[in-house]
Amino acid sequence: MRAVQLVAHGTPGRFEMRELPDPRPGEGEVVVQVMACGLNHLDLWLEENGLPIQPSLPRTAGCEIAGRVTQVGPGVTAWRPGDRVAVQSNIFCDQCEFCQQGEESLCLRSELLGIQRDGGFAEKVLVPARLLVALPPTVDFPTSAALTLAGSTAMHMLTHRATVKAGEWVLVMGAASGVGSAAIQIARGLGARVITTGTTEAKRKLGLQLGAEYALDPADARWTSEVRKITNKRGVDWVMEHVGGDVLPKVMECLARGGAIVTCGATAGRQITFDIWPFFVKQQRLIGSYGRNRADMRATLDWAAAGKLKPVIHAIYPLERVPEAFAALRQRQVLGKIVIQP
Numbered sequence: 001m002r003a004v005q006l007v008a009h010g011t012p013g014r015f016e017m018r019e020l021p022d023p024r025p026g027e028g029e030v031v032v033q034v035m036a037c038g039l040n041h042l043d044l045w046l047e048e049n050g051l052p053i054q055p056s057l058p059r060t061a062g063c064e065i066a067g068r069v070t071q072v073g074p075g076v077t078a079w080r081p082g083d084r085v086a087v088q089s090n091i092f093c094d095q096c097e098f099c100q101q102g103e104e105s106l107c108l109r110s111e112l113l114g115i116q117r118d119g120g121f122a123e124k125v126l127v128p129a130r131l132l133v134a135l136p137p138t139v140d141f142p143t144s145a146a147l148t149l150a151g152s153t154a155m156h157m158l159t160h161r162a163t164v165k166a167g168e169w170v171l172v173m174g175a176a177s178g179v180g181s182a183a184i185q186i187a188r189g190l191g192a193r194v195i196t197t198g199t200t201e202a203k204r205k206l207g208l209q210l211g212a213e214y215a216l217d218p219a220d221a222r223w224t225s226e227v228r229k230i231t232n233k234r235g236v237d238w239v240m241e242h243v244g245g246d247v248l249p250k251v252m253e254c255l256a257r258g259g260a261i262v263t264c265g266a267t268a269g270r271q272i273t274f275d276i277w278p279f280f281v282k283q284q285r286l287i288g289s290y291g292r293n294r295a296d297m298r299a300t301l302d303w304a305a306a307g308k309l310k311p312v313i314h315a316i317y318p319l320e321r322v323p324e325a326f327a328a329l330r331q332r333q334v335l336g337k338i339v340i341q342p
């Protein structure tokens, strides 16, 4: 089978198209023919060696996989060749105390698909069968590959880590990002009112099309006071944040008393300082969110099947153009998701 492998870290890293032996499923494993695989910031961190873990190279990246089961290993009874599936990218152990409670995103022995084992920028991928989630018949492969990682991350943030209710104000950072574009739609689906941000006119326009009532430019120094003005000086109930760096202390200025920031990323920086005084006086909360549970994956695909959650697909690239896809995402000129179709 063909696979695009990262052979040397860097910005850009060095990729090679390689012919590899077809994977063979062991006990509890399945082989999935990759029909589509989404590109994510996680892949860029692998490329530049920016993760706290040191993956060995060569490595096939790609963690947002949709495809068809082609082979099942011994002990696999729930799946058959031909089944249409999405693959959960946080490889949970299914045995620790958190997995036992269905909190797979808190797994004590979690690994990342496409980082610690080969992922989906290949014709086939070998994964533990427990990672599979059935794809509803009306959800096509590119839709799944553009939603199941970023979309289920947003689902986990809004419906599990947060409890967003009808009528509440939600500020979603980064309308054009995978997480942001899904978070806007999920917040609207839950009946909330949405303010979003975008660094270009096109990104702000997309935010409004997805259901936000206001789309602000975070480069404008007054954007946080604009949020307070929109909410009659009250501030928002929730902020969905995935940028980190200087952005996180800024969004605190937008938060209502008793409000909460849910954060799932740090693309702009991992260290922050903020004034803890107004934070405790206003009884606000900062909530971490990481990955998703299978329940979030199922909910995401159910919302997609019901037409309530649509992916924003920037472009679909063939396997040969994976390096180009990485470069496009790194330049931050992407509206929505890039999907690779082997």
Ligand SMILES: [Zn+2]
Pocket: 092, 093, 094, 095, 096, 097, 098, 099, 106, 107, 108, 109, 110
């Ligand atoms: Zn576990």
